[in-house]
Amino acid sequence: MHVFKRGFISIIRRPIKFLILFLVTVVLGSLTLGAVSISRAIRQTEVNLLQQIPPVATIRADTDAIVSHFERYDEWLEIESLNRGIFELMGQLPYVRLFDYAIFAGFYSNEFYFPLDTSLYLDVDWLAEEVIMQELTRRSHRMMGEAFEVFEDIKGIRYPAILEMAAGVIELVSGRTFTTEEVENGHPVMLIPEGFALANGLGIGSMITFEQRIYETFDDFTGRFIGLFRPGAQLRVAEEVQLEVIGIFRPTVEMNDEMSLIDFLNHVELNGRRMYVPFAIADANFQFYRTHVEIYFPEQLDYFPETNYHDIVFVLDDPLHLEAFNVAATAFIPPFYVIEDLRTEFGHMTDVLAQFQGISTGLFIGTILGSFALLGLLILLFLSDSKVEVGIYLALGMPKVKIICQMLIEVLIVTTFALVVSLLTGHLMAQRLTYMMLNEQLITHPFVVPNELMIGRDFNAMGFGIQMTAEQMVEAYDFTLGQNGILAFFVSFVFIMMLATILPTTYLLKLKSKDIL
Numbered sequence: 001m002h003v004f005k006r007g008f009i010s011i012i013r014r015p016i017k018f019l020i021l022f023l024v025t026v027v028l029g030s031l032t033l034g035a036v037s038i039s040r041a042i043r044q045t046e047v048n049l050l051q052q053i054p055p056v057a058t059i060r061a062d063t064d065a066i067v068s069h070f071e072r073y074d075e076w077l078e079i080e081s082l083n084r085g086i087f088e089l090m091g092q093l094p095y096v097r098l099f100d101y102a103i104f105a106g107f108y109s110n111e112f113y114f115p116l117d118t119s120l121y122l123d124v125d126w127l128a129e130e131v132i133m134q135e136l137t138r139r140s141h142r143m144m145g146e147a148f149e150v151f152e153d154i155k156g157i158r159y160p161a162i163l164e165m166a167a168g169v170i171e172l173v174s175g176r177t178f179t180t181e182e183v184e185n186g187h188p189v190m191l192i193p194e195g196f197a198l199a200n201g202l203g204i205g206s207m208i209t210f211e212q213r214i215y216e217t218f219d220d221f222t223g224r225f226i227g228l229f230r231p232g233a234q235l236r237v238a239e240e241v242q243l244e245v246i247g248i249f250r251p252t253v254e255m256n257d258e259m260s261l262i263d264f265l266n267h268v269e270l271n272g273r274r275m276y277v278p279f280a281i282a283d284a285n286f287q288f289y290r291t292h293v294e295i296y297f298p299e300q301l302d303y304f305p306e307t308n309y310h311d312i313v314f315v316l317d318d319p320l321h322l323e324a325f326n327v328a329a330t331a332f333i334p335p336f337y338v339i340e341d342l343r344t345e346f347g348h349m350t351d352v353l354a355q356f357q358g359i360s361t362g363l364f365i366g367t368i369l370g371s372f373a374l375l376g377l378l379i380l381l382f383l384s385d386s387k388v389e390v391g392i393y394l395a396l397g398m399p400k401v402k403i404i405c406q407m408l409i410e411v412l413i414v415t416t417f418a419l420v421v422s423l424l425t426g427h428l429m430a431q432r433l434t435y436m437m438l439n440e441q442l443i444t445h446p447f448v449v450p451n452e453l454m455i456g457r458d459f460n461a462m463g464f465g466i467q468m469t470a471e472q473m474v475e476a477y478d479f480t481l482g483q484n485g486i487l488a489f490f491v492s493f494v495f496i497m498m499l500a501t502i503l504p505t506t507y508l509l510k511l512k513s514k515d516i517l
Contacts, residue, residue, distance in 0.1 A: 156282020186280025
């Protein structure tokens, strides 16, 4: 009789035995598939989350490490300054598409105004017009009662095509961007936002005259010289800077009900205050201030760096490269600096996924070991019950290989049906459980708040801000198992079943037929 036929007959004759094997396999298979599903979902969800953020990174001081050092040694660190050489080395990494670093100028004007047009934001139903006007007015320094504007967001750049424009944060409305020669030689040209241009009747070719000023002001706490405007402060020195408008741009973010608060604030910034000039123009403004300190307050010069770099941005080819870039770039930066990117935006989700990963790893290892031990023991008991049959086969001269094949066929037939059932139960069980945990941790948990921090010159201030709500994070959770996942589950579990069957069967077949009988 053929081994397949004998296998089927054996299952039919002993249904209780194989029903027990079927149920045990369903339970163990469900647990194993649940672990595999969670692990695969974590990897796919991390990819989904990464693909929703701009692929940008920057360098910042590691404030946590600095504070920790102070608490431990009771001294503040004099950390090493960043320099252009570091940026250039990092910019040559294969993950980087383009990069730039900037310095900001602070100019004054009695002729030009910050735009106060609220019509751009009236389609946003959740924004009241008085709130819009309040924010626009807050950005205008005329609220201090002086008859001039202070423009502190004039950004000196080194990348001629403008990094924010290449990354899609802003778009050119008219005119052009800088040439390489204009940036390298510091030509007196600039790009201005559309809102500022309309508010002041400016166009391509318009000449803008700003003043760089130094006031008689000091810090109230340290007593150090500041030189910035304060109401009623005496003007020490002023110098005109004349610039030609060569381009007009506007922010790309759309003002509708789907926009976030960060989108609104970025639009206000990029539509009214942000301007671009060659790096040397902004650096000259910084040196104008520093030279004054060097002449009149030389004892304070150590507190002022030679160049104050800002918005050090590296745009990568793919957000999936952020981790690799972080590892590679860390080798170039001085101590007490870190590479930062927008993965912190879904930090709450990452924490929960890390918990899931620990659960799935423990569950997978436990079920694999448990499956092998329990199934091996169960099959050994079944073989003990069938030892008379095995002894007869041996006495009749049946090759041991055929006996092993018959045992495997019996187990694999039952296992296949059990794994199909566990494929459904295990996946659904793990999916429901993890979704419940996600909702508990990210939506209903009272301490979870979406990232809305706008401290210092972070990515929001650079125009790359993104705000992911807890609901959006949960929507990114992808529990699709896929063909590869199903195949991996079947192959791995069938291998365990075969191993758990062959080992005790081989042990039994080492005996002679008379010993078995």
